[in-house]
Amino acid sequence: QKEVEQNSGPLSVPEGAIASLNCTYSDRGSQSFFWYRQYSGKSPELIMFIYSNGDKEDGRFTAQLNKASQYVSLLIRDSQPSDSATYLCAVLLSGSARQLTFGSGTQLTVLP
Amino acid sequence: DADVTQTPRNRITKTGKRIMLECSQTKGHDRMYWYRQDPGLGLRLIYYSFDVKDINKGEISDGYSVSRQAQAKFSLSLESAIPNQTALYFCATSDLPGAGADTQYFGPGTRLTVL
Numbered sequence: 001q002k003e004v005e006q007n008s009g010p011l012s013v014p015e016g017a018i019a020s021l022n023c024t025y026s027d028r029g030s031q032s033f034f035w036y037r038q039y040s041g042k043s044p045e046l047i048m049f050i051y052s053n054g055d056k057e058d059g060r061f062t063a064q065l066n067k068a069s070q071y072v073s074l075l076i077r078d079s080q081p082s083d084s085a086t087y088l089c090a091v092l093l094s095g096s097a098r099q100l101t102f103g104s105g106t107q108l109t110v111l112p
Numbered sequence: 113d114a115d116v117t118q119t120p121r122n123r124i125t126k127t128g129k130r131i132m133l134e135c136s137q138t139k140g141h142d143r144m145y146w147y148r149q150d151p152g153l154g155l156r157l158i159y160y161s162f163d164v165k166d167i168n169k170g171e172i173s174d175g176y177s178v179s180r181q182a183q184a185k186f187s188l189s190l191e192s193a194i195p196n197q198t199a200l201y202f203c204a205t206s207d208l209p210g211a212g213a214d215t216q217y218f219g220p221g222t223r224l225t226v227l
Contacts, residue, residue, distance in 0.1 A: 043218035043220050049214075088155070
């Protein structure tokens with residue numbers, strides 16, 4: 001079992017819809033969770049991080065964390081074609097000497 | 113100016129050649145990382161450094177070496193390049209532990225092709 005798992009997709013949603021991206025992790029002691037966006041051929045850029053159970057909102061983005069179920073999700077409201085990218089989930093695993101472990105990413109396409 | 117820079121941005125080389133990828137940062141961060149990215153495999157950690165005197169192997173360090181010349185500079189070397197080292201390489205930095213401080217900031221990447 002991979003330590004951080006994401007559905008590779010591709011996930012397609014129509015413009016204006018809500019895109020839902022999911023990530024599960026194996027280490028119950030993990031404390032910090034990050035979502036990065038990566039356009040093709042470009043470097044990952046941070047969207048948001050979350051530490052506490054529940055929801056955290058930033059503009060059109062909402063991160064949701066459920067430590068009991070060991071999943072973290074990212075919702076993108078009012079999806080735009082410019083949101084088309086690969087979304088990487090990263091987890092700071094407990095005892096990892098503060099290294100982030102990345103999932104393999106979910107490719108999102110927003111259709112105009 | 114970019115906070116994290118990488119040189120070169122693209123490199124084509126031949127099997128057996130020694131290659132050095134360089135990373136510089138102006139963010140003032142102590143921690144620096146080297147990753148490689150292959151299609152479908154996400155980012156995999158090669159080496160990381162928490163300060164100038166601290167170098168650690170990551171998940172896939174075989175065939176690579178690093179040098180932390182200063183707080184701002186972290187170089188990755190391929191002593192004898194092989195074709196399966198063809199990948200996109202990223203340097204990243206992060207601040208000391210604290211709220212949000214584990215966030216990693218990435219350079220623009222180096223696309224390396226080994227023929």
